[in-house]
Amino acid sequence: MVVSLPPMEFASRTARLTDRFGTAAEDGDGIDALLVTSMVNIRYLTGFTGSAGILLVTPDELLLVTDGRYGEQATAQLAAAGVSARLEISTYEQAEVVGGAVRDAGVQRLGLEAEHVTWGQLRRFTDSWFPGVELVPTRGLVEVLRRVKDAGEVARIEAAAAIADQAFELVRHRLEDGLTEREFALELDTEMRRLGAEGTSFETIVGSGPNGARPHLRPTDRQIRVGDLVVVDFGAVVDGYCSDMTRTLAVGEFADATQRRMVEVVLDAQAAGVAAVAAGVAASAIDDTCRRIIAAAGWGEAFVHGTGHGVGLEIHEDPRVSKTSDAVVEAGNVITVEPGVYLPEHGGVRIEDTVVVTAEGCRALTRTPKTW
Numbered sequence: 001m002v003v004s005l006p007p008m009e010f011a012s013r014t015a016r017l018t019d020r021f022g023t024a025a026e027d028g029d030g031i032d033a034l035l036v037t038s039m040v041n042i043r044y045l046t047g048f049t050g051s052a053g054i055l056l057v058t059p060d061e062l063l064l065v066t067d068g069r070y071g072e073q074a075t076a077q078l079a080a081a082g083v084s085a086r087l088e089i090s091t092y093e094q095a096e097v098v099g100g101a102v103r104d105a106g107v108q109r110l111g112l113e114a115e116h117v118t119w120g121q122l123r124r125f126t127d128s129w130f131p132g133v134e135l136v137p138t139r140g141l142v143e144v145l146r147r148v149k150d151a152g153e154v155a156r157i158e159a160a161a162a163i164a165d166q167a168f169e170l171v172r173h174r175l176e177d178g179l180t181e182r183e184f185a186l187e188l189d190t191e192m193r194r195l196g197a198e199g200t201s202f203e204t205i206v207g208s209g210p211n212g213a214r215p216h217l218r219p220t221d222r223q224i225r226v227g228d229l230v231v232v233d234f235g236a237v238v239d240g241y242c243s244d245m246t247r248t249l250a251v252g253e254f255a256d257a258t259q260r261r262m263v264e265v266v267l268d269a270q271a272a273g274v275a276a277v278a279a280g281v282a283a284s285a286i287d288d289t290c291r292r293i294i295a296a297a298g299w300g301e302a303f304v305h306g307t308g309h310g311v312g313l314e315i316h317e318d319p320r321v322s323k324t325s326d327a328v329v330e331a332g333n334v335i336t337v338e339p340g341v342y343l344p345e346h347g348g349v350r351i352e353d354t355v356v357v358t359a360e361g362c363r364a365l366t367r368t369p370k371t372w
């Protein structure tokens with residue numbers, strides 16, 4: 001499947017980031033510059049997809065430093081993204097290059113991404129990279145920008161979701177074939193790749209029978225058989241962007257009335273959760289909508305995870321949709337709604353869609369039916 005993807009708005013992202021420097025530090029004070037060490041955040045800001053690099057953001061300049069493996073790639077990707085950045089290829093002298101740029105820019109307070117700096121890096125930054133510069137912890141500065149997807153990002157997630165939908169449609173009937181969980185997962189992964197996915201969003205989950213009651217079990221060599229509920233949770237990646245969906249199927253007939261009831265209750269909860277999504281709604285209220293329905297069926301304790309999460313360049317990102325989340329969903333957020341019930345004697349049921357939040361509600365990017 002070849003889809004043409006609209007271009008993305010890289011250039012405006014840095015301006016939105018530097019606009020927040022005045023209050024960017026964890027204590028609410030300002031920073032003069034930010035050292036970006038998360039490769040995902042570097043990709044978001046510059047389009048560079050290499051596996052190593054460091055990005056210095058000052059109000060006047062972007063400096064991307066990577067090593068000799070990525071020289072040509074970085075040049076091409078910055079140009080394609082329309083990002084004007086100074087690119088330095090330096091394998092062994094990164095301390096001097098970045099330290100020099102920080103000195104030249106007169107940076108006194110340098111923000112670090114507190115969640116993306118190792119202890120070893122911090123020691124090097126303090127001792128040799130930035131002597132005399134105050135290093136200031138910041139949290140989630142780029143991640144906050146990443147919550148709201150632009151049209152190009154939504155198009156990529158939508159393309160990934162469409163591949164997952166199509167792949168599932170093509171392999172669904174094979175659940176009856178006596179495959180193992182691992183074999184079925186491989187069929188699905190292969191079909192997604194064949195349809196143009198550059199990878200899977202995460203290791204595909206296929207949980208059959210009692211294994212389905214363990215929400216994130218890796219596929220095993222257990223053979224899928226009639227009477228099983230099978231939880232299939234998977235996603236595709238298109239141009240770096242993930243999709244995420246879960247369907248639960250009964251192989252043959254339901255083995256018992258409880259299984260049927262579990263599916264009905266989770267379907268209800270999931271539909272109510274999706275209906276509750278709209279810009280301005282607290283993420284915890286969406287979680288509560290799903291949780292009440294499952295609790296009313298007597299299975300509150302069996303819904304052992306949050307209702308959902310943001311999806312984008314990473315499979316799990318902000319905003320989190322859970323009881324303890326303090327996020328309010330905004331138009332342009334892409335989130336999942338995925339309630340579940342897990343009972344070891346009967347199996348597991350989880351149903352998950354990826355949706356994009358709009359002013360009035362949401363639009364589902366996952367289109368696979370939920371019952372057959």
Ligand code: ZN
Pocket residue numbers: 233234244245246352
């Ligand atoms: Zn999932």
Ligand code: ZN
Pocket residue numbers: 244308309336338352
């Ligand atoms: Zn998910």
